[in-house]
Amino acid sequence: MDNHTIKTVFKEYIHPLDSKVIQKMIDNAEIDKYVKKFDALTFINAFIYAQMKQLDNLQRISDTITRKKTVQRLVGIESISKSQLSRKNSEMPPAIFQAILHHLIQQIHQLLGPQKADKALGELHLIDSSTISMCLSQYEWADFRETKSGVKMHTSIVFCDGVSYPNEVIVTPARPADETQLDALIVPDKNVLHVFDRGYFNFTTFDAYCAEGIRFVTRIKTNTVVKVIEELSIDPSSPITRHAVVNIGKMKHPVQLVETVDSKGNEIRIICNDAKVNAQEISDLYRNRWQIELFFKWVKQHLVIKKLYGKSENAVYNQLFLAMITFCLTLLMKINLDYRGTLLEMLNWIRDYWTTSMEQFISDIFKGPERTSKGRRRLEHERIFEETFKQYETGEAGHLDDVTINSII
Known part of the structure; x- marks a missing residue:
């Protein structure tokens, strides 16, 4: 039997996570040592499902799992309370999710890097940060300003041939300056060209890079x-x-x-x-920096980032890493299927077909239009006129006086 016939879209979607690799991380960290029901792998599946379906609070996640048998089968649990979701989210170490993200990034890089990197300029890495503002009274640990709290996603993305994907994501409280994370986002590879704005300006750092x-x-x-x-x-x-x-x-x-x-x-x-x-390339390269702003905009609009599931540092960091993981899983599905539409279109297909078999999913996304058009067809009298006029110009119009024959033959 064809593997695509029995695999659902969601199972194929999360397949790049490689549960065996993740389980080793979990075992080494002893995360599930005393867990009987809601283990780490089930937690990951549940929150990736929540990101994919844009469930923006824990109660909605709990209700969806409890009410829908299809969700229970795919996530791996029959019911879960809001408090259990909250507790697990606060207990899970963000380092696990950062490691999973790196695992997915490596897969994307292997698929896209060698074939899309510019031969002359090398890989283009765009560096910037994006701030998520939060209420000061509820997130006192996230130091930002006197009137509010916040966290920053310090991010490096690879941009080539119109495709953007994260190379590194570091989450910190919002107050530290961007330049404090620059070294961690830089890749010590002579084939990589880094582009960043004035927030990272430092003469000593630049001299060291040179x-x-x-x-x-x-x-x-x-x-x-x-x-x-x-x-x-x-x-x-x-x-x-x-x-x-x-x-x-x-x-x-x-x-x-x-x-x-x-x-x-x-x-x-x-x-x-x-x-x-050259000078024109330098100008164009800096203009490409806005691609990272588009990346942040896409993530904030189509994944769950602006509404937070928890108030602890772990809960916030875990949510942001899971959003990035969901972005990478969507991009991997698009790459592996060689889907030529946009990433948002791919995500919407997955959202609509997540319980469907991969066979049906592939058939539908690559199905041609049901109605075809041959375009504007020329009228028969136009063709007759053109052929008759051509005969007249070449002096072969004598037969037009003979009414016993068809002038088109």
Whole structure:
């Protein structure tokens, strides 16, 4: 029997998690040592299902599992209370979910990295953070501002050929500056080009990256001291207004400086420590940085992040990592099926067909349109006129005087 005939979409969806690998992590951490009913694997399945179906509170998760037999079979538990969900969410160590996320990222990278990385520029890693604001009285551990709390997702995404996926995600309270996590998001690989904004600006760090061969593109601040080493020629027809080799601030290593304007006409000054990248490429690379903003927007709109399941540090961190895991599982399904639609379309297909067999799922998502159109068909009299006119132009119209024959034959 075909494996796709008996496998449901949800079972195939969570298959990349590799339950054997996860179980080893759980056993080593002794998470399920005294657990009888709601073990860690069941918890993971339940909360991935909740992310996929956008169940935004624990009561909805509890009710859905308790009322629906199909959910019970696929998740692996017949009933669970809101308090049990909350307790388990607070007890689970976030390191487990971060390790699972890395496991999925490695699978995506193996599928996409070698075939999509740009030969000249290498891998493009975009770095930024996104803040989730929270109520100060309920999340006092998440230090942010005097009036509210918050956490930050410090994220590095790989962007190539229109596809974005996380390379690293670090969750911290919101107050520490972005630059404190930059080293952890940098990949010490000469084939990787990192792009980040002014929130990570640090002369000492940049000098260290130059010495270690770590390539980067970033925007400099308006008050940055620039010492020109050499002015370079520019294409007058391009939007670039200046290209030079410079020293900035207290940096010892020279960098390329490119000045251009944004869509609103504001001046942008960009630096790059790779001498092989030309001015137009530097400008385009920095513009690609907005892809990470689109990534954050997608995750916040289509997964459960803005409404939190719990108030403890573990509960919040676990939810954010599970959202990233759900993103990666959706992308893996799209890649493995070679589905050409958008990632949101793939997620919606999975949401609608999660109990269906993979055979039916594959058949339906690749089914052609039920009605076909041949387009605007030419009328018969138009064809007759064109052929008759062509005969007239070539001098072969004598037969038109003979009414005994058909002029089209």
